[in-house]
Amino acid sequence: MAAWTGADGVLPDPAPDVGDAAAIDALGGRLAETDAALHGLVARAEGLAGTLAGQESLTTARIVRAVRRSDVFATEVARTAGHGGAVLRDHAREARDLADRASAIRSTVDDTMGTIAAIRSALTGLGVAGLGPWTWRPPGSARGRLGDHALGLQLSAGADAVDAARAAERSALLTRWRQAEQTVDAALARWAELQAARGELDARTASRLGEPALVARLGGLDAATGTAAATAIGGWAHATGAVLAELERLDGDPEQVAALWARTDAAARERLVTEASLVIGNLAGIPLAVRIRANRLTAERELGRLERRLRATVEPSTRAGLLTRIAFLRRVVAGDAVDDDRPPVHLVGYSPAEDRIITLHGSLAGLERVLIVVPGTGTELTHLVDGQATALAESVRRTSPGTAVLVHRDGPWVTWTGDGANTDVTRLRELGDDLARLRRALATELPEDVPVGAVGHSAGMSVVSGAELAGARFDTVHSLAGSFLLPGWRPVKGTEYVHYQYGFDGINALELPRTLQGAGIATPFATPPFERRVFDPAEEPQHEDDPVANHIRVFDGEERNPRVIDGIRRDIEE
Secondary structure, eight states: OOOOOOGGGTSOSSOTTOSOHHHHHHHHHHHHHHHHHHHHHHHHHHHHHHHHHTSOSHHHHHHHHHHHHHHHHHHHHHHHHHHHHHHHHHHHHHHHHHHHHHHHHHHHHHHHHHHHHHHHHHHHHTTOOOOOSOOOOOTTOTTOOHHHHHHHHHHHTOGGGSOHHHHHHHHHHHHHHHHHHHHHHHHHHHHHHHHHHHHHHHHHHHHHHTTTHHHHHHTTTOTTHHHHHHHHHHOHHHHHHHHHHHHHHTTTOHHHHHHHHHHSOHHHHHHHHHHSHHHHTTOBTBOHHHHHHHHHHHHHHHHHHHHHHHHTOOOHHHHHHHHHHHHHHHHHHHGGGOSSSSOOOEEEEEEGGGTEEEEEESOSTTOOEEEEEEOOTTOOHHHHHSSTTTHHHHHHHHHSTTEEEEEEEESSOOBSSSTTBTTOHHHHHHHHHHHHHHHHHHHTTSOTTSOEEEEEETHHHHHHHHHHHTTOOOSEEEEESOOOOOTTOOOOTTOEEEEEEESSOGGGGGGHHHHHHSOSOOOGGGSTTOEEEEEOGGGSTTOOOOHHHHHHHTTSOTTTOHHHHHHHHHHHHO
């Protein structure tokens, strides 16, 4: 299945349509109404002052001076409101045009990415192997353009390895792929032009407003107007201010993030969740319940965009992908209010543009234990959407009440080849560091007596070992056909280690050099203190005694994998 990479994974920030043109226009209208009302007040005040001035007394003289001071202030505020309203309404007209053009570019990129995904699928069907999980890379990327990469794979197979018709079909597909890349390149160029135009518009608007002085005066009209002006013009970043900037600066330090969040007042926290949901929903140290709510808002916005795109899409495979994503997002938005027997979908992390997703299975209420599941090589974001990578987590949730299971795929995941491959120790350490941050974040809000375990499938076990190298401590570690342990790994005192597999697993081949030559990489299968639990595939339902099938099956749900599910349940509950 192709990676979930649409416009959000290609078009760079800042978006030219940041802010809300309708809100800007509405605010301009409000200020124009304020201008008219204040001018009426000034006229009435002048009439009152003229009447009182004819009465010669010390008291009336004082009242006249007070009225005229208020008159001067009201005139100034009216001038401010009238000018600000005109500027904002001009800004809204231009911003709306930029937003329409940005939306058209997003649709083009979304559709083209769907085309590339379909081409990749067709190439795989024609025998082009080794494409691996895929994300967009811009022109000039050190990792190369993907059409050229596929062409190299085709040529390396040898021209005589395929018949002429299949070779021609592959060549045609590769030509379409490169043409699609050129379409995206052109869209990126237009996007950059819109970004520049938006920057010029914002600068021109700020100059006309006399920002920040005029915006500050607008704030004197009512408590919300100044913030609304800044938000409408600049988007959420202008409204959340110093707290958001400091939270982002602390990203990577969950303890400091948690401390800052705790001392931020409730109103500001609420504003951050609603206005900066993408940041708050993915920040280690923000409470899980808050991250879930923020990601629900992000999902709701994305859902609306995808539903609009679906109405304009006719290509069958693109529509099918959109329908799967829309169904998933609807369950996320519904939260606990799902209207069927299936469990709700909660997201502890979610940013499609950054290829990040962390799902929660189970409830945070009445929590007795937490299990973090780390999937293996080639797991794509879509595999958590369609349930392929969450079957084991759901089975544990069903069979172990009181257990909350997190499936952790926080960023571009382990691939089969190239940068980020399951042999790339540097990348595996980085992913281990990410997992260690999640573990530290859990420690900021969980009671000390709530145990936290980790499950690593295939290369996910390498990531778990990297987290332990980064200082993470788990009560239990469960290797499911786990790949190699990172260099320098040592068991953590007090942690229970168990390794599960069926029969002969393909990953066992990694042990052969060490077995035959006494040197090589170490896997949990043959490394103390892992307790080895090897099940006979023939004793299980729907069995296949095949090294690859065994490797996949150990990460399946309870229907095909009951002994592993039951073993994990016993490990974490005893």
